[in-house]
Amino acid sequence: MSLDLTTHLIHHPYEPEPGFAAPQPAVHKASTVFFRNTAAMRGADRRRKHVYSYGLHGTPTTFLLEERLAALEGGEHCVLVPSGLAAITLVSLALLAQGDEVLVPDNAYDPNKAFSAETLARWGIGCQLYDPMDPDDLASRIGPRTRLVWLEAPGSVTMEFPDLTALAAVCRARGVPSALDNTWGAGLAFQPFEAGVDLSVHALTKYPSGGGDVLMGSVVTRDAALHARVKAMRASLGLGVGVNDVETVLRSLPSMDLRYRAQDRNARALTDWLARRPEIVQVLHPARPDSPGHAHWQALCGPEGLAAGLFSVVFDARYGTAQVDAFCDALKLFKLGYSWGGPVSLVVPYDIASMRDPAVTDWPHGGVLVRLSLGFEAVADLRADLEQALQVLGSA
Template sequence: MSQQKSLQTLLSHSDYTAPEGFDAFPVPIHHASTVVFKDVAAMRSRSWQHKNSYTYGLHGTPTSFTLEARLAEIEQARHCLLAPSGLAAIALVNLGLLKTGDDVLLPDNVYGPNREMALWLAQDHGISARLYDPMTGAGIAALIQPNTRLLWTEAPGSVSMEVPDIPALCAAAHARDVLVAIDNTWSAGLAFPAFDHGADIVMQALTKYQSGGADVLMGALLTRDDALSQKLGLAHMRLGMGVGMDDVYLILRSLPSMPLRFHAHDMSARHLATWLKARPEITTVLHPALEDCPGHANWKRDFTGAGGLFSVIFDARFSEDQTDRFVDSLQLFKIGFSWGGSNSLCVPYRMATMRHDWPHTGQLVRFNVGLENPLDLIADIERAMAIAFS
């Protein structure tokens, strides 16, 4: 006869077990800090380094393992690590692979916080960080030093939109035993198979199209190499980069619709970019699918889509105050960073403070085209232009 439990104990050790046989489409949300083991032998036999068992919530639950597996399927990778943000994933690469005395190369159009991190590593940790022309292609070979360990790429640049020659960059780097990490957030792994073009590590900000709701911060690192995955996994453990399972669930829920949403963003953005190209207020439309965007030939050769993000250069006769007024006058386009959500966004940038030898004199404004009717977005832009430039 089992001993009767007190109510206080019963609330933590219930005798109830839910019946088996329940099945549904959503992936269950498994919350855990503590993982319970059947016995001491089971506890001692498990390792956080292998994704075939569970040790502690920080290292994953069935919910996060499922998201990692599905992201790996999209990118055709073998391994995936989740991080609290895209920048956290970038930090895992830099801190996991670089040490004092090493050198890292970054494109001049690199994501701003990645540049800031590189400057911090150079200033405080003895790791040299150098910027290169994103369109240098095979010419990167001349910049690789004996201590160069890592080459960052971004396709395209998230503000200035150049599309680099990724295969040429990777070939030159690999010839000198340099690893290549690519920020593949713009294509979400849908429009650019980065590993097939030579990348060793793929970074994605899941905050964008994978979430689709502008309500989740998360990043991912993907690899095909077992040893490289273990090295990044060790940094992941040492830095304690766990993610919340509710956020993981939100991304899992959004993944099935991601290709449909990405295509809708793409079609609407091309519609707007083509319309803007004909406007007298605009001198340049920086959209990779348009022929005059730097690296268009690379995009046409290597990519199968474009998503919703692009930039424009206003005619130099319009001042910063005027283009700021244009942005302020928009109603459907909200002012805010990021992209990939259903709402359209718009941000003006001071490119002279961000880029070396920036060739344009007009003001740059970046558009994220959401899921609104593109004709309504065009009307919003036209009305804002009339207010700002009349």
């Protein structure tokens, strides 16, 4: 067939020779996916693990990242979604229906608490908060309507490390699926499924990306039935990820362990220094013996285990919110911003009392809490930055 030049540019017969190999995998961008014939088109069941039907449901590039993330966390199945919060809400929507109930730890990531207590309530789904440091409290709250329990290790912002194995065992004994927000552990500090959880949710925005420039999340499980429900809900919601973002995460994964360890090492150096400062009454970091749940962290992660580059400090009660805000504003290397795991150190002040239910858990500290996330700046420079900002704190 003789083709017009314009048509020839679209339907040129050249195809790459097989066998090409390079350090970085190929990037397959597609909305439309071609089928060999009508039989292949009619038989494309996207519920199967690796079937190409439409770009929204997966390409070789997205499937490759899913496989690597499943391996990282010790799972067998993975789906990608546009953010860590999307991964959380996807699990809840996939497993809950009208009349059901979800249990959420009182120290959980606040958007998860808000979605569970407010958005799900509009659809007739109940929500209870529980004390994550008390497995008996969790056990007492699980009832006949409970269809999902959220876990978090450590707690968002306040960094308490629960007895994750005991909490997961409570859920398993009652036949209720447990879902862990494993963004902090990242598959490196501990293996979530060895601890007994059923699903692991991961904000790839943090350590897997490592650049502070990608929004993405994942849901990993070993349970094929749970995976099928999550994958079906993802398809129903039309959730997909940009392949350029997938490429960025794939490029970052090989250095993830090195980056995690470097930020962990720097965090321990700074927390040791901050713990000696008179302005600070508590340093919250799971590797510190005086941090809540340290023994649980040690049991799960090992005596020489990893503890990430994230920690919080509680200021002496003599410093009010305005003074602590002045401290944060005075920092030069630490930037005010949410998220963590990237190259730039971050700081965020929190009003913890407003984030807790006193009927569920007690926040014993009266002082203002500030969370710090370490980037890759030199420890000496970060310490000098904190020291000059503490001088401002005293004079504010």
